[in-house]
Amino acid sequence: MAVANMEYRTEKKAKKKAYKELKEIARSEGKRPPPNLYPSAIKEIQAEEKKYVMDRFYNPKLIEIAKKMKEERDLLLQDRAASGQWQ
Template sequence: MSFMKGDLLTKTRKLVNGLAKPQPVWLKAMEQAPTATFPRPDGKLKAISLPEDVYIKKFFQKYPVAKGHDAIKISAYDPPPARLFGLRVLELKEQGVTDEEAMAVADMEYRKEKKEKKKAYARLKQIARLQGKKPPPNPYPSAIKERQALERKFVRERFSSPEIWKIVEKIKEERRAERFNGTVSGGF
């Protein structure tokens, strides 16, 4: 029915009038009280952009490692560093600072905060060693190391999983059979 234009009511009417389909029970009721029609968009959806997006892109150009920070943590209270950078630049621009100066100040604040977090964790580890305790986990890990920690379980699993060992043995057996039959080329 995609070749016919119109909604369900007009399509069904055409099929019934053309004797291609018997008249359904609901057709008269629908003709008396047709469904509401809503205007359709012109097919172009506008991209959602925020004022700080320009500065976030510049932040990621300067610090590509920061892309690993998960911006999709909806339940998190703290926004990602790139968003904080962009918001800080906008805040400084509202106070009358130029674009370059605002970015320089926000960049300096970001680097200072990062250094302070590293110093704080180093101090925590030092205190734990003095007390003879195990050092606490890093409260500010790098995003890459966080992801690697999540994936580590799956990487280790591939060495101990019996299903994977069966697949490996099957591949080895196929290679042995190919070598024995002489189907493998010399590798040149």
């Protein structure tokens, strides 16, 4: 596992270095730097999920579902506290 992790890190560093050199070449030629060829996987996932995150806060149906879930959780916690049982 450590070897695979080390290989991944060296590969990632090489990609970053290559992109950095591409940006420097573009700047020296007076051009705009190219888009990042190796974007972060986490940022890609976040971009895909952004729509759903916004829905969570602004979609009335989802807000109603969240309220119901909170009420159910609160009732369950109250029942547990009243009976003295913790499962």
